[in-house]
Amino acid sequence: MKKPILALATLSLLIFSCEKPIPQLTAEEYAALTDEQKRSVEHALDGIDLMDDRLELTLFASEPMMTNPTNMDIDDRGRVWITEAYNYRTQLNPKNPTKAEGDRILILEDTDGDGKADKSTVFYQGTDINAALGIAVFGNKIFVSVSPNVFVFTDENGDDVPDNKEVLFTGVGGVQHDHGMHAFTFAPDGKLYFNYGNEGKGLHKGDGTPILDPMGRPINSETAPYQEGMVFRCDPDGSNVEILGWNFRNNYEVAVDSYGRMWQSDNDDDGNRSTRINFVMDYGNYGFKDEMTKSDWRTRRINMEDSVWQQHWHLNDPGVVPNLVQTYAGSPTGILVYEGKLLPVEYQNQVIHADAGPNVIRMYPVETSGAGFTGSVTPILDGNKRDNWFRPSDVTVAPDGSVFVSDWYDPGVGGHAVGDLDKGRVYRLAPKKSKYKVSTPDYTSVKSLIELVQNPNRAIHFKAFMALKEKGAEAKEALEKLYESKDSRMKARAFWLLSKLPNGNEYIQKAAADSDENIRVAAVRASRINNMKDANFLLTMAGDESAQVRREVAVAIRYEDQPAVWQKLADSYKSGDRWYLEALGIAAEYRWDSYLPAYLEKAGANWATSPEAKDLVWRSRSAKTPELLEQMILAENSPADLRYYRALDFQNTDLKNQTLKNLLAKGQNEDQVIILRQASFDNKKPDTQLLNLAKAKSGEITDDQDFLDIVRKYQLKDQKDRLLSIVYQENNNRQASAAAGIFTSLYGLGEVEKAMKDADQTKAIAAIRKFGVVDNTEMAMLLSKFWNDANAPLAIRTAAMEEMKGYQSEGALWEFAKVDKIPSELLPIAQKILMSTWNSNIRQLATEKYGSSMNTAYDIPKLLAASxxxxxxxxxxxxxxxxxxxxxxxxxxxxxxxxxxxxxxxxxxxxxxxxxxxxxxxxxxxxxxxxxxxxxxxxxxxxxxxxxxxxxxxxxxxxxxxxxxxxxxxxxxxxxxxxxxxxxxxxxxxxxxxxxxxxxx
The missing domain is CATH 2.30.30.100 (SH3 type barrels.)
Incomplete structure (x- = not known):
């Protein structure tokens, strides 16, 4: 039975259907509005700053027609498809109102041509799509991403009711997770591209069968080298899945340009100002976690970067692809490559991106730089200065070339929470006086299809591509004519279709000789998709004058034994081009033991004087690499370049340790602390040489953090005075706390108790404060001796009670509290600790015992109005x-x-x-x-x-x-x-x- 169509014509929409746009309020006028007025649909446009006065932002749809849009697509009829998330994270927030019938997929349509949606159709509703994060319209198939599944709905007869629903992929991380499966996109190469964030964990076919890589390994976060967020592509029917990149945190969407290049944003660990935009080089590791140990980015390591954003992505590590642009604080969402003509030329062929965190839509113009790119940031829409409820969740190109923006519209931005369940908007960005008009596409004639395949809207592009591919030889002449276009990107679109013809490899050879390096890039990518077996093709392309093309050749041979191609590529590497160096590393991943010796033999006996050779050794993973790194370290004046020591962490552990000990034996005195930090050491089976060196060296270490690392690692008990000096210093509380923990583990609590009993009350309190931060039951019981001592000064007792904080300490404190063994004069302090504890069980029990001292019925409107x-x-x-x-x-x-x-x-x-x-x-x-x-x-x-x-x-x-x-x-x-x-x-x-x-x- 067909679902009902909801036709809404609200007053708020009528307000914005005027022929003449209403001028935006001035900053002063907007500030004078009440919060309720600011949040209303009437003033939606007033809350957003548009940076280009040649453009116009209009409201296409809003509540109550739709709410909480997480993702959007626009079909070939210009209708906007929305996934709603009213039931967002309901399993974590059971207090939230819910719709028992589940969330909706909506189709929003402008039937009267005024540029505003006046018709809303429920395509599907169900709990199985609660808080879906992706929607893509490909002909009569609708791909909906909602972890752990990707559903494909099929509308056979075009009545906007799905006739079939199947699970295409499954097993993707946690249910309804923001860091799970994201949206699909169609690329000009005829493939579908998609990604998931670091809760994805793995990818399985609809029947649960794991998807394997070219070496037969399951693609999941437990299989090296794969981990964290990943990028994939497949055929339109879901077959031939390939993994193309990994080790992202929450790569929300991927966009693909007409040359087949991938662009993507990535979210940092919240609050660390490390959000980024990436050019995704095939098979690249993007550095969120340590490649070898999977350790967190905060874990201290040799050659650790100075800035947080560099640390965050392990950018000093060999094997990590560089970032394109740092966008710092943010919560990035939808992304596209704008290949339309409606917007001014500055916007054409650029990456446009939504970042819900800082309430912005931005553009990232890029330029080639060696094998990689440089990028800049240009704001387009900004709600931060006015309405910080503007939370753009997606950007999509309509058939006329205008850009649509979906707005989650909420006081917050995901992260398991939702503050407003009733609002949501969709905007249209276009040149002024540009009306939204969409003609019915003609997919029957070749002439029409040639026009349609150039459309920036991916739904039209998809259907035109498939129709032209189906026509085959009939479309050949028209495609060849389009291939002669002066528009490089449209030329590339024609090329991809020509490459699908029976003689497609001939067109690949032709494109490989094109004067445009981007067309040659596409040619190399197409050779992989077509699985060309021309032995000379890649060898010829390895000599291309463009580093961009050579980069593509490098990644193309990752799973092939191509020593001549790799050597030729390595010969043209110039030190400083990190993108190229990583491409060479990707290519040599499984063949370093043969590729590297041949390269060094050609380089000659003086290879260690070559910056290029040293870079390649640093990046390499051969059995000989530790020995080569040793030579490079010894060839330098001590202390050596720290990146060479860090490179040892990516080698065989036994060979790494032997190399470090060799360096000790050969007199790397200035590097001894580095070697001690880096060497593997087991206190149960201690290496005598390393232990003796640690004992001899520890007293000379000037850096406090190095000192603490060495004392902790080697369990050194002869550095009591230095440890105590760090415990009592006031400049770095984190180090002081760490030193206190090390001290108590090495020497026990006897000396600590003695210090807490010092006759000098000031010193006693200092000891209580400094050692009381150690959170374990033993320390808690020691502190209890002091606050339970009725004869001790109140200041001593108070300090001891105030240090009863921490998970274990609070547990011990509760044991006293529940049997009323806390002195009355200290009970208020204990109550505050227990009722503010991070341990929810104790917090609840304490509240039941003492009664809540917290205001659980805050007057929210009053709080919002107050300064x-x-x-x-x-x-x-x-x-x-x-x-x-x-x-x-x-x-x-x-x-x-x-x-x-x-x-x-x-x-x-x-x-x-x-x-x-x-x-x-x-x-x-x-x-x-x-x-x-x-x-x-x-x-x-x-x-x-x-x-x-x-x-x-x-x-x-x-x-x-x-x-x-x-x-x-x-x-x-x-x-x-x-x-x-x-x-x-x-x-x-x-x-x-x-x-x-x-x-x-």
Missing amino acids: GNIEKGKVLATGYCTACHKIGNEGIDFGPALTEIGNKLSKEALINSIINPSEGMGFGYEAQVVKFKDGKEIRCIVNSKTENDLIVKLVGMGEQTIYKLADIESITQSNESLMPKFPLSEEELVDLVSYLEGLGK
């Missing part, structure tokens, strides 16, 4: 937030950084994240419950899991803690945030939010 005291808010942030968050250089790197939180969350979202922390947990910051085989249990954030270790961050600690997987019984995720509901009055909450609002602005 707070920023200085008081800063004090509150220091007391509450910096215990687990970084704000600039202050605080602890545990939860997401708050340095630019005011640019990401509105006032409403900030309030909600504080009073309802479990509703807005950032991905990667969820609480994990780790149970050990000995019965111990911790709650933590899991940074990474290697083959042998679990690397976690404990509450309130910036340092990572490592546990052996062999000691762990289970790891389960909690739906309860580690962040407590702080006992704040309404006035305090307003002050705190007022301070946070200004961060980043």
Whole structure:
């Protein structure tokens, strides 16, 4: 039975259907509006700044016709398809209202030609598509991405009702996850491209069969080299799946230009100002986690970068493809390559992108640079200065060349939370006075199809491509004429279709000789798709004058044994072109043992004087690489280039260790600390040479962090005084806490207790403060001796009680509290700790015992209208937030950084994240419950899991803690945030939010 069609003509839409656009309010006029007026449809356009006065932004659709759009596509009739997410993350936020019948796929249509949607059709509704993150219209098939599945709906008769639904892919990460499967796109090469974020985990066919790579390995996050977010392509029917890139965090969509090149955004670990745009080079590793150990980017390593954004993507590591553009703070979403003609020439052929975090639509003009690119940033739409509820979730090109923007419209931006379930908008961006008109496409004649295949709308492009491919030889002459076009991108579109003809390889050979390097790039890519077997083709192309073309040749031979091609490519490498170097590494991945020796033999005995040869050795992974790195280190004046030491981490562990010991034996005195840090060491079977060196060297180490690393690693017990000096220093609380933990593990609590009993009260309190941060049951029991001592000074007792913070300490404190063993004079401090604990079980029990001291019925409208005291808010942030968050250089790197939180969350979202922390947990910051085989249990954030270790961050600690997987019984995720509901009055909450609002602005 056909679903009902909803035709809506609301007053708000009528307001915007006038022939003459209403001028945007001035900044002063907009500021004078009430919040309710600002959020209304009537003032939707007033809240967004348009940076180009040649363009015009109009409202195509809004609530109540649609709400919460997560993704969008536009079909060949100009109709806008929307996936809604009213039921967003309902399994995590059961308090949210839900639609029991599930979320909807809508078709929004302008039937009267006024440029506004007046008809809404429900194509499908069901709980199986709750919070879908991707939709793509390919003829009569609709691809809908909603982890763990990709559904394909088929509308056989064109009545806008699906006649069939099948699962194309499955097994993609967690149910309804933001970092799971994203949208599909059709590319001019005839393939579908898609991606998933770092919750994707793996890809399976619809029947559950794992998808394998060319070497027969399953594509999942546990199979080297694959990990984290990935990029794929396949044929339109879902066959011939290929993995094309990996190690992203949350690569939300992928866009493909007419030459077959991929462009993509990627989100950072929230709050770390490391969001990026990438050119995706085939088979590239993009550096979110350590390639070898899968360790978190915060893990200290040799040659670690200076800036957070470089650390975040491991950009100093061999084997990591560079970033194109850093966009810093953000929550990137939809992306496209605009190949239309309607927008001004500056926009044509550029990447256009939606970033919901800072409320912007941007463009990223690029230029070639060697084998890679450089890029810049140009804003197009900006809601941050006016309406920071503007949350662009997608950008799509319509058949007329205009750009449509879907707007999630919410005080926050995903992250498991939604602040508004009733709003959502779609805008159209076009030159002024450009009316939205779409003609019915003619897919019958070759002449019409040639026009249609040049259309920037992918739905039209797809249908025209398929029709021309079906016509085959009948379309050959027209395609050859299009191939002669002066428009390089349309020439490329013709080329891809010509390459599908029975004699397609002839066109590939012709394109390979074209004067346009981009056409030659397409030719090399097409040779892979066509599986050409011409032995001389790639060898010839390896000598191309363009590094862009040679890059494509390099990635084309990844799975082939092509020593002559690789050598020719390596001969033309120039030091400094990191893109080219990584392409050579991708090509040599499985053949370093044969490729590298041949290259060095040709380079001659003086190869170590060549910057190019040294770069290639640094990037290489051959059995001889450790020995070669050793030669390079010894050839330099000590201390050596740290990148050569870091390169050893990517070699065989035994060979790496032997190389490091060789360097010690050969007098690399200046590098001894580096070698001690880097060498593998087992305290149960200690290497005598390394241990003796650590003992001899530790006292000379000037850098405190190096010193702590060495003392901890080698369990050195002769550095008590230096350790204590770090414990008591005031400049770096993180190091002081780490030193306190190391001290207690090495020497026990006897000396700590003695210091806490110092006759000098000031020194005693200092010891309590400095060592009390160690969070374990033993320290908690020691502290209890002091606060339970009725004869001790109140200042001593107070300090001891105030240090009863931390997961284990709070557990011990509760054991005293539940049997009423806390002195009355210290009970208010204990209550505050217990009722603000990150341990939700204890927090609930304490609240039941003592009664809630928190205002659980905040007057939200009152809070929104109030202005707070920023200085008081800063004090509150220091007391509450910096215990687990970084704000600039202050605080602890545990939860997401708050340095630019005011640019990401509105006032409403900030309030909600504080009073309802479990509703807005950032991905990667969820609480994990780790149970050990000995019965111990911790709650933590899991940074990474290697083959042998679990690397976690404990509450309130910036340092990572490592546990052996062999000691762990289970790891389960909690739906309860580690962040407590702080006992704040309404006035305090307003002050705190007022301070946070200004961060980043």
